[in-house]
Amino acid sequence: MATLIYRRTQQVHMDKLDEAMKIATEQAKIFKDLTGNDELVSFQIGGNPRTICRQRMVEMDKLGEDDQKVSTDPKWQELEKQHKGVFVDGTMVDEMRYVINMPE
Numbered sequence: 878m879a880t881l882i883y884r885r886t887q888q889v890h891m892d893k894l895d896e897a898m899k900i901a902t903e904q905a906k907i908f909k910d911l912t913g914n915d916e917l918v919s920f921q922i923g924g925n926p927r928t929i930c931r932q933r934m935v936e937m938d939k940l941g942e943d944d945q946k947v948s949t950d951p952k953w954q955e956l957e958k959q960h961k962g963v964f965v966d967g968t969m970v971d972e973m974r975y976v977i978n979m980p981e
Contacts, residue, residue: 879937880976886930888968894920896963897929900956905931907953911946912939929964934976 889897898918905916916933920926935943947953 880979881935881937881940882932882972882974882976883935883940884930884932884972884974886928886970886972888925888965889927889929890963890965891927893963894927894929896959900959900963901929901931904947904953904956907950907956908933908943908947911950912943914943 898920901918905918908914908916914933914935916931919930919932921928921930
């Protein structure tokens with residue numbers, strides 16, 4: 878089975894990093910509860926520190942299934958509404974990487 882690293886990075890408005898981290902970590906908890914998989918939340922050291930990165934390792938065939946579980950959750954949807962004014966619109970960058978050395 879193919880494993881992917883899925884990473885989403887987005888810029889955060891000035892003085893909103895704490896709020897962004899709170900939203901992202903709450904969403905990571907929901908992701909874990911609904912899928913059984915971890916989502917790591919990080920921010921950049923150096924460069925532009927006002928970015929939040931959320932990263933997960935997922936099985937390629939489960940990617941859409943996991944997203945559907947999460948996106949239909951009412952708590953998740955409420956947190957998505959809180960993004961406005963915290964995360965900078967138009968700065969979201971998604972990256973999917975194929976893992977080539979996954980242990981069996």
